[in-house]
Amino acid sequence: MVEHEAAVEEVEEDCLADDGPSLRKLADHVLIKICQYLEPFDVLSFGRTCHRLHKLTSSQFLWTSLALSWCRGVWNYLPHEADDGPEDPKQWLFHLLRLCRDRRPPKIERVSFENGETWLRLWNDKFACKVSMLAWAYEAINNKKSPFVLQCIWVDDIALFKRLCRRIHFNVSELTLDSNTASQLATLGKARSYDLRGQKHPHIDARNYISCKPPSSATWCEDLFPQGPEGSICPLLVCPSTDGYALESSGVDGLIMCASYVLERHLARACLRGQVTIRKMAARMKEACRCLYDAFVPHKRMAEEKWPNCPVAHAIVSMSEEGLPDLASWQPCLEPLGLQWREVMSQCAALLKEHGTLDAIVDMTRIRWRRSLLSDIEAVVGHSGKTFASRINLTDCDVIGGDNPHQDMAAAAFVSPSGALVTWQLLGQGYY
Numbered sequence: 001m002v003e004h005e006a007a008v009e010e011v012e013e014d015c016l017a018d019d020g021p022s023l024r025k026l027a028d029h030v031l032i033k034i035c036q037y038l039e040p041f042d043v044l045s046f047g048r049t050c051h052r053l054h055k056l057t058s059s060q061f062l063w064t065s066l067a068l069s070w071c072r073g074v075w076n077y078l079p080h081e082a083d084d085g086p087e088d089p090k091q092w093l094f095h096l097l098r099l100c101r102d103r104r105p106p107k108i109e110r111v112s113f114e115n116g117e118t119w120l121r122l123w124n125d126k127f128a129c130k131v132s133m134l135a136w137a138y139e140a141i142n143n144k145k146s147p148f149v150l151q152c153i154w155v156d157d158i159a160l161f162k163r164l165c166r167r168i169h170f171n172v173s174e175l176t177l178d179s180n181t182a183s184q185l186a187t188l189g190k191a192r193s194y195d196l197r198g199q200k201h202p203h204i205d206a207r208n209y210i211s212c213k214p215p216s217s218a219t220w221c222e223d224l225f226p227q228g229p230e231g232s233i234c235p236l237l238v239c240p241s242t243d244g245y246a247l248e249s250s251g252v253d254g255l256i257m258c259a260s261y262v263l264e265r266h267l268a269r270a271c272l273r274g275q276v277t278i279r280k281m282a283a284r285m286k287e288a289c290r291c292l293y294d295a296f297v298p299h300k301r302m303a304e305e306k307w308p309n310c311p312v313a314h315a316i317v318s319m320s321e322e323g324l325p326d327l328a329s330w331q332p333c334l335e336p337l338g339l340q341w342r343e344v345m346s347q348c349a350a351l352l353k354e355h356g357t358l359d360a361i362v363d364m365t366r367i368r369w370r371r372s373l374l375s376d377i378e379a380v381v382g383h384s385g386k387t388f389a390s391r392i393n394l395t396d397c398d399v400i401g402g403d404n405p406h407q408d409m410a411a412a413a414f415v416s417p418s419g420a421l422v423t424w425q426l427l428g429q430g431y432y
Contacts, residue, residue, distance in 0.1 A: 031056055036065050040093055041126050060274075063090035067278045068268045070133075071096075073365030075285040076260050077139035079103075083283045089271075092278050100132035101125050104157055111161070111188050114180040117168055119161040119188075119420060127376045131158045134369035140253040140362070150408060152428030158373070160380040161413075161420045170390040170415045175212035182206040188422065189394025189411035196406040196429060213391040213401065213412075247359070248310040254358030255296060255312050255348070256289050261361070262347040263288055266339060284337065291333035299325035313358050320349040380419035389416040399427065 026034075035043050035057060043066060047057035056062075067089050071078065078096070085095035111119040135155035142152050168181060177185070183206040186192060191209040198204075248254065263285055270276040276284075299315070303325065307314035318324055320342065327341045334341055355361045381389055394411040396402030410425040 028056060032059060032062055035062055036069070038066075039126075040066050040070060040097065058090070060089055061272065063088075063093060064271050064278060067093045067096075068264075068271060071282070072264065073257070073261065073368070074133060074136050075264055075282055076256060076289040077136040078282060078286075079136075083279065083286070085279050085282075087277045087279055089278045097125075097129050100129035103128075103132040103135065106157075106159065108159075108188055111184050113167065113184055114178075115167040116165045118164040120164060122160045122162055122380060122419075124160075124376065127160065127373070130369060130372050130376075131155065134158075134366065134373070137366045137369055140250070140257075149428040151426065153426040156409075156424040156426045157422075158424075159422045160376065161422060162380065163415075163417070163419055166417060170212070170392060171388050171417075172212075175210075175390075175392070177207060177210060179206065182210050185210050185392065185394055185413070188413070190409045190424065191395040191407070191411070194395070194407065194409035194426070195404065196408055197404070209394065209396050209402075211393045211396070211402065213393060248313060248357065250359050250362045251312055252293065252296060252300060254362050255316065256293060257362045257365075258316065258348040258351055258358060259292055259344055260285065260289055261351060262344050263337070263339075265347075266337060288333050288337065291330050292327070295327045295330035296325070299327075310357070313352055316345060316348050316352055319345040377421050381414060381416045381421050382418055387416050387418070389414050391415075394422070397427065405429070 031053070035046060038046065043057050043062070047054045070093065079099055081099055082092075082096050085092040106121055106123065109121045109123075135153075138154035141154045144152070168177075186206040186209040189209065191206075192198065192204075195201075195204070195209075250257070264281075267276060267281045267284065271278055271281055296315075300311075303311040303315040315325060319327060323342055327345070330341045334344065351361060352358065355364070381387065392413045392415055393400055393402060394413055395407050395409050396404040397407040397410040398405045400410045400412065406429060408427055408429045410427055412423060414421040
């Protein structure tokens, strides 16, 4: 998506140029193709450059294509309000983007320290929408509830702050903070409000919540956003796949995601032909995924007993080759789509063979949205390899290196001289 921003700037410059090659000379179908590789925000900017492009970027086919690209892999986790959007693809996508923007209104917009330094939250609709799409990509984790777990919000929030009147030096081997600074940082991380031992220990010093993870590094992108099963360019502190993809941590959710890719490929063709609206596609995707879940869950224990390692992946292959487990109860949901359940499982098996594991398939969408945030992050924190950034834990949660197993919020700030990236994960720890 970094390339998309550069592309739209180049497009606008070429279109407005008085001499030399101009995009006005390109055929309509070529311009439409260019727009299909841009983000919705950039297509709007592109359409403002001249009357012809404004008319061209009003194409229903184009906005259908943009909506399909934007929602790829996330259809099953879009909010229910998306089903009530307009039939027109452009207006439906705008409706979804408004839902993205308003998903979690910011609660902390400014952090003011006694020494005069201020952190001001930068509010950017494009960044907010991407964070919401990333959050919905992790929705399956949030839904894994049990009576012993509090509410889990894997992507509670991700924010960018600009540092004004810098006074605090975070780029030190041993960070020493006064009580006010520690208190402000702990408040930013929501450390006290999510400390489950709070009623028994109400007078904990705020400095106990804050810790520095030295050393800071000019290659902070590699240190803070590691490669591997966690996913590349990951702005999260804890990842569900840290033990490796082969463990199949996604389980039935992996099956749902795998089938979702197959179903969306089929329905996307109908949308582009004008046979189905984007709004109806979103509703049908959710209904088909819900029915698949209901059809497979009764066979889950049998699959686990038959295939102790990666049972759902083995079940997909078995269903495609032998028709077992039998998902005939799913077929009525597929009839309106013109699909057979074994045909869908065959395509799921092919997808599984291509990517190796279900967890890798599940992480494709998450990787895509994690990567999409990088250009905005670098614009505030600085470019990796050129700017030093330090990681400051804002809570004492044990899963991010603290000593408190009853801290429900894992939050950290990645701080450079120019700004800070702050992430919050509500982990859903057990009651205390």
